[in-house]
Amino acid sequence: MYPKQRLQTTVAYFLRFTCIALLLAWVLLALAQPLQARSLTDSGDGEFGQICVADSLVTSGLVNNENALRHYVIAVPNESVRLRLQRAYPEFTLRVFSDQIARNGQNLSFASAIQQQAVLAWWCDASVGAETDVSVAHEVIALSRPLQIEQALDFEFLAEHDRAITLRPSEIAAVQAAGILYVGLPDDSSPVSFRDRAGRPVGLDVDVIQLLSERVGFSYEWVDCGSWHQCVNALQNRDIDMLSFMTPTAERLNFSRFSVPYWDVAWATVSLDSNPVRANSFNGLRNRVVAVVESYSILEEIQEIDGMTLLLVENPEDGLAAVLNGVADVYLDSLPLLMNRVREQNLTGMVLNILRNEPGDFVSVGVHRDYAELVPLLDRAILSITPAERQAILEAWFDPEIERGVQREMIVRWALLFSTGVIVLVGFVLMRLVILRRKIQSQKLREDEIRYQAMHDSMTGLPNRAHILERIAAELTKHRENGNKLGLLFIDLDGFKAINDERGHDAGDELLIAVAKRLKNAVRESDLVARYGGDEFLVMLPDINATDQATVVAEKIVRRLGQKFRLESGPASIGASIGVAIFPDHGDTLDDLLSSADDAMYKVKEAGKHGVFMARPVIAEISDDSNAR
Numbered sequence: 001m002y003p004k005q006r007l008q009t010t011v012a013y014f015l016r017f018t019c020i021a022l023l024l025a026w027v028l029l030a031l032a033q034p035l036q037a038r039s040l041t042d043s044g045d046g047e048f049g050q051i052c053v054a055d056s057l058v059t060s061g062l063v064n065n066e067n068a069l070r071h072y073v074i075a076v077p078n079e080s081v082r083l084r085l086q087r088a089y090p091e092f093t094l095r096v097f098s099d100q101i102a103r104n105g106q107n108l109s110f111a112s113a114i115q116q117q118a119v120l121a122w123w124c125d126a127s128v129g130a131e132t133d134v135s136v137a138h139e140v141i142a143l144s145r146p147l148q149i150e151q152a153l154d155f156e157f158l159a160e161h162d163r164a165i166t167l168r169p170s171e172i173a174a175v176q177a178a179g180i181l182y183v184g185l186p187d188d189s190s191p192v193s194f195r196d197r198a199g200r201p202v203g204l205d206v207d208v209i210q211l212l213s214e215r216v217g218f219s220y221e222w223v224d225c226g227s228w229h230q231c232v233n234a235l236q237n238r239d240i241d242m243l244s245f246m247t248p249t250a251e252r253l254n255f256s257r258f259s260v261p262y263w264d265v266a267w268a269t270v271s272l273d274s275n276p277v278r279a280n281s282f283n284g285l286r287n288r289v290v291a292v293v294e295s296y297s298i299l300e301e302i303q304e305i306d307g308m309t310l311l312l313v314e315n316p317e318d319g320l321a322a323v324l325n326g327v328a329d330v331y332l333d334s335l336p337l338l339m340n341r342v343r344e345q346n347l348t349g350m351v352l353n354i355l356r357n358e359p360g361d362f363v364s365v366g367v368h369r370d371y372a373e374l375v376p377l378l379d380r381a382i383l384s385i386t387p388a389e390r391q392a393i394l395e396a397w398f399d400p401e402i403e404r405g406v407q408r409e410m411i412v413r414w415a416l417l418f419s420t421g422v423i424v425l426v427g428f429v430l431m432r433l434v435i436l437r438r439k440i441q442s443q444k445l446r447e448d449e450i451r452y453q454a455m456h457d458s459m460t461g462l463p464n465r466a467h468i469l470e471r472i473a474a475e476l477t478k479h480r481e482n483g484n485k486l487g488l489l490f491i492d493l494d495g496f497k498a499i500n501d502e503r504g505h506d507a508g509d510e511l512l513i514a515v516a517k518r519l520k521n522a523v524r525e526s527d528l529v530a531r532y533g534g535d536e537f538l539v540m541l542p543d544i545n546a547t548d549q550a551t552v553v554a555e556k557i558v559r560r561l562g563q564k565f566r567l568e569s570g571p572a573s574i575g576a577s578i579g580v581a582i583f584p585d586h587g588d589t590l591d592d593l594l595s596s597a598d599d600a601m602y603k604v605k606e607a608g609k610h611g612v613f614m615a616r617p618v619i620a621e622i623s624d625d626s627n628a629r
Helices: 002-043 055-059 066-071 079-088 110-115 155-161 169-178 204-216 228-236 316-324 335-344 369-383 387-397 408-426 431-439 449-454 465-482 496-503 505-521 547-562 590-606 618-628
Strands: 050-054 073-076 093-096 121-123 138-142 180-186 219-226 242-246 256-258 263-265 267-272 289-293 309-313 330-334 350-354 361-368 485-494 528-533 536-544 565-567 570-572 575-583 611-614
Touching (some): 050 066, 055 138, 073 079, 093 369, 180 228, 204 242, 204 369, 204 387, 219 228, 242 256, 256 369, 263 335, 289 316, 309 316, 316 330, 330 335, 335 350, 361 369, 465 536, 465 590, 485 547, 485 590, 496 505, 496 570, 505 547, 505 565, 575 590
Parallel strands (some): 180 219, 180 242, 289 330
Antiparallel strands (some): 256 361, 263 361, 267 330, 565 570
């Protein structure tokens, strides 16, 4: 029996081995084709991707091949794609816009960044699931270099090139020609920028300028420039070349140019505990004496508020002293600067209040207009700063916790609101702070820095054509629901072309900036003034009670623009032809309302210019057409 059992065992093992061998052979045959393809991919050219580019760049001739992409920020959907693309194209400037907004703290997803034109170039290779369904017209540029698989990436290589932005030869020459740039260091801006006990410049903006210098490659030196007002004057007089923490205004645009915003700070007030002032907006400070530094940009916005008395001071210390001495009810400043001064001076018995319903102050780097060609380089460098880098800088200089000197119940409110302002700027914060931000429904958050630039005129600082058309469309929807009237003024300057042709474009630009300032001062805070194009402007008057109200505003503008302008080239006189259209009397849609205002403006031109004409009602026009038939 033993030999028979041995034979049976041998046959059983043989059959088992044969089955296993056949199974392995079948598996190998099934996988042969994919393995061969993978082998070819690993040993051959690899995988190729593609970049989508907005039509506006293609039609303008700015981008027609992959080499031109190195001058723009390219959006990618995740870190994996960024690493693969950066390895093949180290000259590209890449920025991650993750769809997991709640997790990484960004205020724009990949899709919304493209849709809102925060970026004009983006990764759109469907093979990795990054194709995005957006309505933005675009062209596709196929990449010529292979993208390695993730496992083969050299992370040390990427770390070395992650900070770089690529400059054109002409841009490199401009940086070299600029030489050493003198950056203003105010003496009252702790913890934004100040000198430590050893005399070294330190602070958030000091770190930001250092980071921009590393990105762009410019050389700089810090120069003490006195109070903030003195520093602004120093930039105007070219005693310094650059000043951070600035906000563009019509007056400052006369002598400086501004980068995209790199930080958004909330506005706040401080008052005495015995006379507390709590307001959510600037209008809540009516019938109050408000101390504010005389050179702050916010003055242009609040000086027209009825009932508010402004006390202009030279520096923040004078403003706080005015409140302590009872001369002013409140002192107005940006939240982090105000918090730091209250803490440093250990001011007891004072109440800090956040203006929750007011948008924050979007601050930029201002450079003297002689160095205007450096501004696009600063823009690209600011956009290349990663959320991790922003967070590290902020954590190094800001502590929202106040130890003493303020009411205990206010501490939590300061911390929460200050953190919300940080969310808007750095695009990166913890999930806990995002949840807190959602609870503060009343605080209006602005779009990111790129959208701001895209929706405003770079010369006058006014909203541009796209911005006001968007606002008018939104207001028309609201006015249809509440039944209120809306006025639209179409303004064309009379005599501007002659001044622009005879005295040159610099004089023309100076005149347009002055016109923009007069227009803003002639209307209500709730009204919107925009540059429509060339020497044409639009003014939107929401929630008016009667058509006469719009006519009164238009006549007021005609009188103000008819007064002489003092330009560097000498006095200048112009006029204004204004067409007035009222919703819904002269049009129920945006196009109809614009057409009515435009036609009315040309009626003024035909009648001799420099005047106001009210559009004809739609009902009257229909009646005339019927009679004609």
